[in-house]
Amino acid sequence: MSCYQKVEWTITPKSAPKVIRSCPKCGEKTHYINSTKFRVNANGKNIDVWLIYNCSKCKSKWNMTIHERTNSKDIDPEKYQCYIKNDKDLAHQIGFDPVFHKRNHSELVYDSMEFDIFVSKAECNDTARHLQEITIRCPLSLNLRLDKLLADHMRISRSKLLKTLSEDLPLKKKIKDGMIFLLPSDY
Numbered sequence: 001m002s003c004y005q006k007v008e009w010t011i012t013p014k015s016a017p018k019v020i021r022s023c024p025k026c027g028e029k030t031h032y033i034n035s036t037k038f039r040v041n042a043n044g045k046n047i048d049v050w051l052i053y054n055c056s057k058c059k060s061k062w063n064m065t066i067h068e069r070t071n072s073k074d075i076d077p078e079k080y081q082c083y084i085k086n087d088k089d090l091a092h093q094i095g096f097d098p099v100f101h102k103r104n105h106s107e108l109v110y111d112s113m114e115f116d117i118f119v120s121k122a123e124c125n126d127t128a129r130h131l132q133e134i135t136i137r138c139p140l141s142l143n144l145r146l147d148k149l150l151a152d153h154m155r156i157s158r159s160k161l162l163k164t165l166s167e168d169l170p171l172k173k174k175i176k177d178g179m180i181f182l183l184p185s186d187y
């Protein structure tokens with residue numbers, strides 16, 4: 001029988017990752033920011049959809065391709081409405097999707113990305129439990145290592161974290177939805 005306090009950590013990023021690109025106007029590589037706005041172009045049956053990024057220095061636009069000359073029948077009507085209405089949630093979600101970024105050859109920057117952790121504990125009457133079993137809930141691909149997450153959550157440095165935690169923890173692994181690990185219950 002398991003004797004761990006069950007805890008869920010839901011990780012919600014506060015912003016989408018930036019993209020590094022050569023900006024033609026700035027003449028150097030700059031960070032591009034997800035504007036959370038779409039551009040839709042309908043030409044007969046063919047639809048083009050882009051997600052607009054802006055250079056953080058000069059605001060120049062870069063359009064990331066989402067659909068290219070796609071038959072309107074092949075686009076989910078609900079999603080199409082989201083593109084038209086500049087649905088922020090969808091723009092945010094696409095900003096994290098490695099599939100679109102790979103297709104567009106865009107390089108993502110996750111530095112300085114902030115996130116919230118919502119902690120929910122299952123009912124537990126047994127106060128003698130010394131370990132808590134944490135399950136990560138995080139449907140987006142955050143490219144975030146477990147040691148970084150824990151150091152941020154505990155507000156301590158990564159070196160201090162390494163001294164206090166068990167070596168069995170997969171600290172160098174990137175967090176994934178459904179990942180499970182054990183922590184002392186006083187953390």
Ligand SMILES: [Zn+2]
Pocket residue numbers: 023024025026027030055056057058059060
């Ligand atoms: Zn620029």
